[in-house]
Amino acid sequence: MTEDVRRVFRMDNEVLAFRFTATLSDRAGMAPRERLTDPARLKMWLQATGLDATDVSPTDLKDAVELREAIYRIGSAIATDEQPDSKDVRTLNTVAAAGHAKAALERDLAGWRLTETTPVGDALGVLATDAILILGGPHRSRIKNCEGPGCAGLFLDTSRGANRRWCSMNTCGNKVKKARLAGS
Secondary structure: OOOOHHHHOOOOOOOHHHHHHOOEEOOOOOOOEEOOOOHHHHHHHHHHOOOOOOOOOHHHHHHHHHHHHHHHHHHHHHHOOOOOOHHHHHHHHHHHHHOOOEEEEEOOEEEEEOOOOOHHHHHHHHHHHHHHHHHOOOOHHHEEEOOOOOOOOEEEOOOOOOOOOOOOHHHHHHHHHHHHHHHO
16 A cells, blocks of 8 residues: 555655655654654655655665754754754765765756665755755755744745744644634
């Protein structure tokens, strides 16, 4: 039985690296929900994002979770005007440098070509590079943690007034609005 990727993962974040961090959801809640529960789930997520890694091992999953958490901790530090941990920065830079993916234009769409020898490492390199570009780029002051109940997910606030509060209006924003309506 094939699972529907949109039922398993939140795919609505505009920033690829932050979409990856959302594979652990409800981070500020009582029971965070791990969505990368096995190598098949990582493979599913990578394929859904155009990073078609064929074979994913338990070691690949461990490496992916380590990268995901480093990206999240760095992003959260930036969101709260704190200095990111140097170990997390080293992890991010190491994974980015190890990747050998090449950008490719296919059928008028930008994508990635992964090597046959290290496809998952290449995919993780793409994610790490995407994180570096956003975490160290000109819009880093617009990185925020979601204020939705239990969420704390990362997002890039692209609103004109830089006053966005939720990672997604369709999920966290609606939850807050529904709670307000129920309380009035």
